[in-house]
Amino acid sequence: MTQLTFFPIGNADTCLIELQDGRRMLVDYADMSDGSKEDKRCNLKELLSSDFKDSKQDQYEVVAFTHLDDDHCKRASEYFYLEHAVKYQSSERKKIKTLWVPAAAVTEEGLDDDARVIRQEARYRLKNGKGVKVFSRPERLKKWLEQNNLTVEKRRSCFVDAGQLVPDFDLEHDAVEVFVHSPHAKRSDENGLEDRNGDSLVFQMRFQEQGTVTDVLFSADVDHKVLAEIVDITKGKKNDDRLHWSVFKLPHHCSYLSLSDEKGKDQTTPIEQVQWLCEEQGEEKGYVVSSSRPIPMKNSLEDRDVQPPHRQAANYYKNEVITAKNFLVTMETPNQDNPKPIKIEIGRDGAVKKLIGVPAAAAILGGSAPRAG
Numbered sequence: 001m002t003q004l005t006f007f008p009i010g011n012a013d014t015c016l017i018e019l020q021d022g023r024r025m026l027v028d029y030a031d032m033s034d035g036s037k038e039d040k041r042c043n044l045k046e047l048l049s050s051d052f053k054d055s056k057q058d059q060y061e062v063v064a065f066t067h068l069d070d071d072h073c074k075r076a077s078e079y080f081y082l083e084h085a086v087k088y089q090s091s092e093r094k095k096i097k098t099l100w101v102p103a104a105a106v107t108e109e110g111l112d113d114d115a116r117v118i119r120q121e122a123r124y125r126l127k128n129g130k131g132v133k134v135f136s137r138p139e140r141l142k143k144w145l146e147q148n149n150l151t152v153e154k155r156r157s158c159f160v161d162a163g164q165l166v167p168d169f170d171l172e173h174d175a176v177e178v179f180v181h182s183p184h185a186k187r188s189d190e191n192g193l194e195d196r197n198g199d200s201l202v203f204q205m206r207f208q209e210q211g212t213v214t215d216v217l218f219s220a221d222v223d224h225k226v227l228a229e230i231v232d233i234t235k236g237k238k239n240d241d242r243l244h245w246s247v248f249k250l251p252h253h254c255s256y257l258s259l260s261d262e263k264g265k266d267q268t269t270p271i272e273q274v275q276w277l278c279e280e281q282g283e284e285k286g287y288v289v290s291s292s293r294p295i296p297m298k299n300s301l302e303d304r305d306v307q308p309p310h311r312q313a314a315n316y317y318k319n320e321v322i323t324a325k326n327f328l329v330t331m332e333t334p335n336q337d338n339p340k341p342i343k344i345e346i347g348r349d350g351a352v353k354k355l356i357g358v359p360a361a362a363a364i365l366g367g368s369a370p371r372a373g
Contacts, residue, residue: 084124
């Protein structure tokens with residue numbers, strides 16, 4: 001059975017995906033805890049290391065960095081075995097079979113800390129032509145290749161464009177496939193400079209278990225304008241089904257800007273394309289996951305913060321998209337005083353949130369409606 005785990009790490013993203021055959025994938029890695037007793041964020045390195053040991057795997061099948069902001073890659077340089085430098089190759093570090101990054105993670109200059117280290121690893125793997133998938137091919141990436149005596153043609157196997165399936169997986173052999181929505185090379189070129197959030201990696205994972213298909217949408221930190229582009233292009237290509245979801249990992253920690261330019265007094269009203277994505281493409285009993293701090297109370301100090309999460313956005317999801325109990329906040333589950341990783345199992349009954357301390361077989365009630373494969 002496939003399982004997704006979302007970790008309580010504040011306004012940050014890490015999702016562990018346990019595939020049907022036991023292989024592990026990670027979507028982002030951000031170890032945000034300061035180690036104090038007061039900090040309710042989990043010790044990500046400890047939890048993942050324990051899972052890795054129990055899995056008896058010798059590497060992560062995929063580690064995807066949707067973009068190189070700190071809340072998506074912090075302390076990655078301390079956890080992973082990286083091929084570009086000996087200093088990152090001690091025996092306790094975890095190896096990565098294939099690294100996924102957006103094109104901007106290769107071309108961006110002026111980086112430091114973990115972002116710089118991941119960029120160097122992506123560049124090293126791309127130069128060597130193995131162990132990396134780079135998403136989209138904007139002109140500045142082509143120029144970078146030329147500067148390194150390479151071409152797109154020579155490294156074609158390393159690239160995946162928006163609107164394509166990642167060739168490493170298929171439903172028949174792996175019980176999973178991955179459809180890429182973003183980044184778009186055209187958008188990247190029109191912007192001129194790297195836009196980490198706008199050019200971040202957005203994709204749908206489709207799992208098949210015992211004839212049931214379950215879709216999970218990962219949306220990184222894109223805003224409503226990028227989501228509108230994704231919806232318009234996908235509908236234009238008659239690929240509406242590629243935006244279907246049973247689990248929706250919200251963009252940017254439940255920011256209202258992923259819905260609209262206007263926050264709204266008590267509830268954000270989304271633009272047309274995002275409303276379609278949220279209200280028409282989701283399963284009736286699906287899950288929306290906000291990888292964020294607790295949702296602020298009205299008129300609280302946190303409510304005045306310009307940073308997400310925004311209660312107005314949360315109110316939209318809970319009132320218009322799904323039932324409130326299926327709106328899951330990483331730093332609120334099961335409660336704010338003692339948040340625990342959110343585990344969602346994917347099987348013949350679709351996506352089902354695993355209850356803490358309850359065996360899997362007893363937790364099938366309340367799952368999303370399954371779809372026939």
